[in-house]
Amino acid sequence: MKPGLLIVLMAVMLGACRSREPSFPVARISIQGATLVDNGLIGWASSDVQELFARTLRDGRRFELLEEGGQGGKDPRAQNAWSLTLELPFTREALKDGSAYSFAEVGVTLSMERQGEESDQRYQVVGLGEVRVERKDAETRREALREALRRALTQVTQAAALQLAAVERPDAALVQDLKSQDDRIREFALRVLAERRHPAAAPLLIRQLGEDDPQAVRQAIGALSEMKSREAVPALIELVKDREVRFVQEVVFAIGEIGGPEAEAYLFTVAQGHDQPDVQAAAQRALDTLLASRKLSAPEARGKDRAEH
Numbered sequence: 441m442k443p444g445l446l447i448v449l450m451a452v453m454l455g456a457c458r459s460r461e462p463s464f465p466v467a468r469i470s471i472q473g474a475t476l477v478d479n480g481l482i483g484w485a486s487s488d489v490q491e492l493f494a495r496t497l498r499d500g501r502r503f504e505l506l507e508e509g510g511q512g513g514k515d516p517r518a519q520n521a522w523s524l525t526l527e528l529p530f531t532r533e534a535l536k537d538g539s540a541y542s543f544a545e546v547g548v549t550l551s552m553e554r555q556g557e558e559s560d561q562r563y564q565v566v567g568l569g570e571v572r573v574e575r576k577d578a579e580t581r582r583e584a585l586r587e588a589l590r591r592a593l594t595q596v597t598q599a600a601a602l603q604l605a606a607v608e609r610p611d612a613a614l615v616q617d618l619k620s621q622d623d624r625i626r627e628f629a630l631r632v633l634a635e636r637r638h639p640a641a642a643p644l645l646i647r648q649l650g651e652d653d654p655q656a657v658r659q660a661i662g663a664l665s666e667m668k669s670r671e672a673v674p675a676l677i678e679l680v681k682d683r684e685v686r687f688v689q690e691v692v693f694a695i696g697e698i699g700g701p702e703a704e705a706y707l708f709t710v711a712q713g714h715d716q717p718d719v720q721a722a723a724q725r726a727l728d729t730l731l732a733s734r735k736l737s738a739p740e741a742r743g744k745d746r747a748e749h
Contacts, residue, residue, distance in 0.1 A: 475529065
């Protein structure tokens, strides 16, 4: 085969592969937050940012904006469509150590929500755009902020596509994704497996409790609580040592949500003898809730007919 023909054939095959990638219907895009109002230097209204984001989604070729087709709620795909909410937590200029320049930085948070038959699905991804500010005049600073925003929007668009692709994948494929070299693919696969309460997620979430990033730790605590992973209780108990009161309260409530004999014994001990009254009170509330839920789940509480099944 001639080299030129081989190149053309490979390009066609690559295009075909890409065309088979799933696209995600989007029913609505909204912008939240007062950052754009607070930072007038960027010079864009919320409607400008919304249009820029819509254009970024279209350019990524993984999202289909249903409202643009004029179908609106009549489109049958709207039943399975996602609602996207974009927020800009900050737009700022920051100095970096050892640099004579400042950097325009824009943080972006994208929340994705879809209504389901049994429960709603919610996911969140973040992006950070950075651009060096070459000069101090207002026009240069404004353009740097705008470019930082463009980069942040590209980041969250790519991350959102990976996250929603993970939602569509079966458990076996997600378990394989946990071995990926791409940190994002591993993270998004773990999120979905945790949501599905897959046993492969628990050990990785327990390991995540030891990370330095407080947000990652809190995410792991929440996921383990949702999964009701009893194997996580010893690690959560260990986690509260020498921590501030509010964090200990959060963990205590998570342990109560998980339940089980070890959780119950720990909550009883803390409720009786912790040196912080606020922690004692939190443990007692968590214990009361745990005991009440256990009574409700007992066969006699469900009634004679149900207990016989």
